[in-house]
Amino acid sequence: MTDTGQGARIALVAHDAQKEAIVDWARQNRARLERFEICATGTTGGRLSDEAGLEVHRLLSGPLGGDAQLGAMIAEGRLAALFFFIDPLAAMPHDVDVKSLQRLATLYDIPLALNRATADAVLAHIVGGAD
Numbered sequence: 342m343t344d345t346g347q348g349a350r351i352a353l354v355a356h357d358a359q360k361e362a363i364v365d366w367a368r369q370n371r372a373r374l375e376r377f378e379i380c381a382t383g384t385t386g387g388r389l390s391d392e393a394g395l396e397v398h399r400l401l402s403g404p405l406g407g408d409a410q411l412g413a414m415i416a417e418g419r420l421a422a423l424f425f426f427i428d429p430l431a432a433m434p435h436d437v438d439v440k441s442l443q444r445l446a447t448l449y450d451i452p453l454a455l456n457r458a459t460a461d462a463v464l465a466h467i468v469g470g471a472d
């Protein structure tokens with residue numbers, strides 16, 4: 342597993358129906374998230390920056406290659422954890438990219454949170470590692 346210590350790179354991603362939820366979660370956890378270098382897919386990153394005040398490195402939008410960029414980071418050992426608030430009720434045109442990202446996170450044993458409850462648990466875990 343990639344090191345999750347202070348300053349490690351983490352990624353935040355949310356499908357459209359979950360963007361309010363990830364912004365709300367990020368606001369509530371801003372102090373803890375700021376210990377890390379944050380990457381996000383394009384639209385999610387814009388919202389996190391504007392509405393949660395986080396410093397975010399924005400990648401391409403997910404459907405335009407952002408999920409694939411994150412998958413490459415995982416394969417190269419450059420991502421320590423992935424917070425991916427997925428929409429469980431809608432089909433995505435870029436489903437293959439979504440699946441690929443989840444597969445690579447699983448393959449490379451990256452902490453992967455797919456909903457808010459697990460995001461809380463993963464964040465507590467990596468913050469503990471960063472102390």
Ligand SMILES: O=C(CO)COP(=O)(O)O
Nearest residue numbers: 382383384385402403404
């Ligand atoms: O589609 C996404 C993840 O699969 C998220 O992309 P955006 O943050 O650009 O909306």
